[in-house]
Amino acid sequence: MSATYNFCAGPAMLPHAVMEKAQQELLDWNGQGVSVMETSHRSKEFIALTEQAESDLRELMNIPSNYHVLFMHGGGRGQFSAVVNNFLGEDGKALYLKGGQWSNAAVDEAIKLVGEDKIDSIEIVQKDNGLNKVVLPEFEGDKEQYRYLHYCPNETVNGIEIFDEIDCPWPVIADMSSTIMSREIDVSRFGVIYAGAQKNIGPSGLSIVIVRDELLALPSLKQSSIMDYRVAVKNGSMYNTPPTFAWYLAAEVFAWLKSLGGLKQVAIANEKKAQLLYQCIDSLAFYRNGVAVENRSNMNVTFQLADDALNDKFLAEAKAQGLIALKGHRVVGGMRASIYNAMPYEGVEKLVQFMEAFAKENA
Ligand code: PMP
Numbered sequence: 001m002s003a004t005y006n007f008c009a010g011p012a013m014l015p016h017a018v019m020e021k022a023q024q025e026l027l028d029w030n031g032q033g034v035s036v037m038e039t040s041h042r043s044k045e046f047i048a049l050t051e052q053a054e055s056d057l058r059e060l061m062n063i064p065s066n067y068h069v070l071f072m073h074g075g076g077r078g079q080f081s082a083v084v085n086n087f088l089g090e091d092g093k094a095l096y097l098k099g100g101q102w103s104n105a106a107v108d109e110a111i112k113l114v115g116e117d118k119i120d121s122i123e124i125v126q127k128d129n130g131l132n133k134v135v136l137p138e139f140e141g142d143k144e145q146y147r148y149l150h151y152c153p154n155e156t157v158n159g160i161e162i163f164d165e166i167d168c169p170w171p172v173i174a175d176m177s178s179t180i181m182s183r184e185i186d187v188s189r190f191g192v193i194y195a196g197a198q199k200n201i202g203p204s205g206l207s208i209v210i211v212r213d214e215l216l217a218l219p220s221l222k223q224s225s226i227m228d229y230r231v232a233v234k235n236g237s238m239y240n241t242p243p244t245f246a247w248y249l250a251a252e253v254f255a256w257l258k259s260l261g262g263l264k265q266v267a268i269a270n271e272k273k274a275q276l277l278y279q280c281i282d283s284l285a286f287y288r289n290g291v292a293v294e295n296r297s298n299m300n301v302t303f304q305l306a307d308d309a310l311n312d313k314f315l316a317e318a319k320a321q322g323l324i325a326l327k328g329h330r331v332v333g334g335m336r337a338s339i340y341n342a343m344p345y346e347g348v349e350k351l352v353q354f355m356e357a358f359a360k361e362n363a
Contacts, residue, residue: 007299008325009156009160009338010178010198016342018252029248031265036248041238050236053251060257063187063210070209071227071237071247076102078198079207080109083150083173088114089219092147096121099162100155101331102175110150114223120146125160131290132160135177146170148191154179156199157329158291159336160295161303162340165189171215178299179251180208181257182341183267186223191215197246199299202253206246257341258271266341272352273339273348274298280352286359304334310362311335317358323351 006013029036030045039046054069063069070077088094096107098121126135137148138154148171154161157180166172166198171191180195198204216230220306223244226232231239253261260266278296280286286306289296305314311327314335318326328334 001108002322003347004286004322004324004345005350006324006352007337007343007347009241009329010196011204011337012199013342014202014249015253015256016344018249018256021252022249033275035245037141039244040042041242041244046244049251053099053247056071056251056254057208060181060254060263061185061187061210063343066213067231068209068211068213068216068229070211070229071242071250071270071343072163072207072209073205073243075205075207076175076194077105077109078227079175079194079196079209080106080114082209082223082229083148083194084110084113085221085227086229087147087173087215087218088118088221089147092219093118093145095122095149096145097124097136097149097151097166098122099124099152099158100160101157101329102155102177103150103152106150106152106175109234111262115257124151125158128292130157131292132290132295134160134162134295136164136166139166139170141169141201143169145164148173148215150175152177154182154297156300156301157331157336158302159289159291159297159332161297161299162295165213168344171212176225178340179297180267180339181263182270182299184263197250198337200253200342202250203243203246206243206250208250232238248307269345270298270339270352273343273345275336276345276348276352277339280355284356284359286363287355294320299338299340301339302334303330303337308333313362314358321350321354322353326351 026035057069078207098104099176107121124134125132139165150173152175164292173192176193177196178199181200194207194209198207226240281289281303287303289303326335326337328336
C-alpha cells in the first residue's frame with residue numbers, strides 16, 4: 001500500500017517513527033510484560049518517563065526555570081475555563097484578542113464564567129484588499145487594569161498565524177494548540193502557554209500548560225481541583241490519574257523532535273513545506289488563499305477552489321491518492337491542509353502534484 005498522508009487539523013498525523021515504536025511497545029513497555037497503559041502512574045518507570053518528558057520539553061522550548069510545566073486533562077477547551085478560574089479573582093478583569101474561531105470561543109467561555117463586564121475584547125482581523133490581516137493595536141495602560149491578555153497565535157480553522165510577539169503591560173496567555181513547537185519562541189515573553197496535544201504533541205485529551213511561577217500568586221476563583229494549576233503544581237500533574245498513554249506518546253514525540261535537531265531545524269522544515277504549498281496556490285488561478293501573506297499559517301493552509309461545486313470531487317480524488325482529511329472547517333468551507341511537524345515534505349509534494357493536475361483537468 002502506498003503512503004497515506006493525513007492532513008487532518010486534529011487529531012492530526014503523528015510521526016511515523018513514534019507510531020512504530022509505540023506499536024512495538026504496546027504489549028511490553030520497558031521490559032515489564034505489560035503496556036504503559038497498564039502501568040501505575042506512581043511506578044518508578046512511569047515517573048522516570050514524566051521526568052524525561054519534562055526535561056526534553058524544557059530543552060526543546062528553552063523553558064526558563066521560573067516556569068512550571070503541567071500535563072493536564074481537557075484539551076484546548078479545558079484551558080479556556082482553566083485560565084479564567086486560575087487568574088480572575090472577585091475583582092479581576094481580562095483582555096481578549098479576537099482573531100478567529102478559537103480565540104472567539106475562548107471569549108465566550110470566559111464571559112460565561114465571569115460575565116461580560118469582566119472581559120474586554122478587541123477584534124484584530126481586518127480586511128485588507130479582500131484578505132484577512134491581523135492588525136494589533138497599541139497596548140497601553142495601567143498594569144493593574146487586566147490580570148492577563150489572552151490570544152491565539154495560530155487560528156487552526158482560519159489559517160491565520162500571528163508571528164509578531166505581543167507587547168503589552170499584562171501577562172500574556174497564549175493558546176498555542178496548533179503552533180506549539182512548530183518554531184522557536186521566547187517563552188519568557190509569556191505568562192502562560194497552553195496547548196491541546198492533538199496537533200504537535202500527541203493524542204487528544206491531554207493539554208500542556210507552561211506557567212510562570214509568580215502568576216500562581218494571583219487570586220483565583222473557586223474551581224474544580226483537577227483544573228487548578230496550584231494543585232497540579234503541588235502534585236506533579238498527578239492530583240488524579242493522568243492520561244498516561246497520551247503522556248507516554250508526548251514523551252516519544254519530544255524525543256523525536258530532539259532527534260531532528262530541535263525546533264530550529266523543525267521550523268526550517270515547516271517553512272519549506274508551507275512555502276511549497278502557498279506557492280502552488282498562488283501560481284494557479286484555480287486556487288485562492290484568503291489570508292494576508294504575513295499572517296499565512298505555516299501549520300494550517302486554507303484554500304478555496306475556483307468553483308465550490310468541485311469540492312467533493314477534489315476530496316474524493318485526493319483521497320483515492322492517499323491524501324486525506326483536506327476538507328476545510330464548516331465555518332470557512334473550502335479546503336484546509338494541516339501540515340504540522342509530523343507531515344513529511346513528501347506529503348506536501350504529493351499534495352501539490354495532485355493540486356496541479358486537478359486544476360489542469362477542471363479549470
Ligand atoms: N484552540 C485551538 C487553537 C484549537 O485548534 C483547538 C482544537 N482544534 C482548540 C483550542 C480546542 O481543543 P480541544 O478540542 O482539545 O478542546
